[in-house]
Amino acid sequence: MSEKLVDIVTKVLEICKEIPLCDRCLGRIFSAYGVGLSNKLRGLSIKTIITMIMPYIVKELDVEDVKKIAENMKFPPILEVLRRMNIHVEYVEKPCYICSDLLDHIIEEYTRKILKESLNYEFENFLVGVHVPSEIISKEENILREFRIETYESIKNEIKREVGKRIKEKLDIEPEFQEPDIVFLINLVENKLDVNIKPLFIAGRYLKLGRRISQIKWLVWNGMKYRLKYDLSIEECLQAIVVVFKAEKAVLHAAGREDVDVRMLGYGRPMIVELRKPRLRKILEERLRAAQSKVSEASKGYVLAFFEKKVSRNLVREIKEQAKNHVKTYRALVLSESMIRNSDLKRIENIFSNILISQRTPTRVLRRRPDVLREKIVYKVATRKICENIFEAIIRCQGGLYVKELVNGDQGRTSPSFSSVIGKNLKCLELDVLSISASIQG
Ligand SMILES: [Zn+2]
Structure with missing residues (x-):
């Protein structure tokens, strides 16, 4: 010892x-x-x-x-x-080699700044970060090297820990290292406090009750400037909720996507809305309700959003992955070039029962997407004749199947198709998503 x-x-x-x-x-x-x-x-x-x-x-x-x-x-x-002991040393105030005697002041000063700044935001946990000037870091490294120090706590760590401890005590909240609501960055290089508010992720679902509504804003170049291809988009309607959470922007992460002319009915499509830089982040019932009515107002009732709960950022990737395994039910209104016989409809129902469909990327989206072959299952089809050349089909299938091509065959690129099994040219007049059987697990 x-x-x-x-x-x-x-x-x-x-x-x-x-x-x-x-x-x-x-x-x-x-x-x-x-x-x-x-x-x-x-x-x-x-x-x-x-x-x-x-x-x-x-x-x-x-x-x-x-x-x-x-x-x-x-x-x-x-x-x-x-x-x-008769050794006389004159007292001379020498500043500390590493911190120039500023460390105590830095800790107290930034604690005060953070507490003041914290009044502007709602948060349940926090993280303190420190940006240390490079000359201080190299001074620390010099000491470690020159005096062969093996265990050492950096100045960066001490400031983080000391300020963090004070914030925790004053605000009675815990620091969070994985997914903090807010990061207070003590920027000693520029002598200022940077506040980094982390996004808020809210899970929910949306319904689209009209057609010609895109999922995200769709801009087209008309030779002079960009203009909106469709007046309404789901993501634009969702911007109406930023005011409720005093956020800067809302970003939509949906479990899959329906075509512009396809309605999304039933229970709706699972989604996560990412709110960037929200000053308010408590999920209160009245806020969720206000957000829902804002979306409805902004879309004149064509888009309905339902918000359920706060989720982790990791779930964004997950719901996009899950979309591939969803079971979806569609309603298609199909026009035939020639008269439809009852036996045609029977044949469609018989053949499209737990059958694997081979589908190359549809011609209509080839410009935007790579040409790949996918295999998707159609579980069940039920049909109803509307008039002599129009019928309705309720189609239950695996997520990711292009249903319009299941109907028309896309010149043989989707096989089998309704068109190929009855030998008639068919066209999908209307398409609606009736259900997506998946719920976001939080
Ligand atoms: Zn010092």
Whole structure:
């Protein structure tokens, strides 16, 4: 044990002979000793011990070295001990080599700034980050290298921890390292506090009661400028909710997508709305209701959104993945070039029962999407004749199947198709999604 103490004392004397250090910065260098102590108390304790054993140190060291150590200790009692031994060292205030004696001030000042700033936002947890100037980092690295220090706490870590501890106590909330609501970045390079509000993800679903509504804003170039191809988009309608959460922007992450001319009925399509930079983030019943009526208003009732709960960011990728495995039910209104016989409809119902469909990327989307072959299952089809050349089909199938091509065959690129099994040219007049059987698990 005594050997360890000698090691520590020797190292302290070696360092303090060369550079002045404040209590905190000295304490950090020995952070492996007395875990749980604050660096300030640890540094002060080391300085106290050195002062206590000064009479013994003086016997072993050159008096000039003793004077240098005493000057760099930044601890007046040591000068008094030396004075009684007839060694006179003049007290000169030397700034700390690492922090220039600013560390205490930085911790208090930024704690105050964060507490003031926190009044502008709702958050349940937080994280403190620190951006340290490179000259301080290289000073730290010099010390580690020159004095062969193996365990050490960086100044960055100390500021984060000390400020974080104060915020936690004052606001009675916990720091969160994985997915914090808000990050307070102490920017010591530019001497300012940066506030980074993390997005809020709300799971829900949407219904589209009209046609010619795109999922996201669809812009086309008319030779002069961009203009909207369709007046309404789901994502644009969702912007109406940013005011409820005092956010900057809403981004839609949906589980799949229906065509512009396809309605989304029934229970709706699962989605996650990402609100960027929300000042309010508590999911209150009245806020969700207000958000829902804002969307309905903005779309004149053509788009209905239902918001359910806050979810984690990871779920965004998951609902997009899940969409491939959804079971979907469609209603298609089909026009035939020639008269439809009851036997045609029977044949469609018989053949399209748990059958695997091979489908190349439809011709109509080839410009935007790679030409790939996909295989999707049609579970069941039920038909109803409307008039002699129009029938309705209720189609239950795997997510990702292009239903218009299941009807018309896309010149053989989808096989089998309704058209190919009855040998008639067919066209899908109307298409609606009636149900998507999946719910977002939070
Ligand atoms: Zn310091």
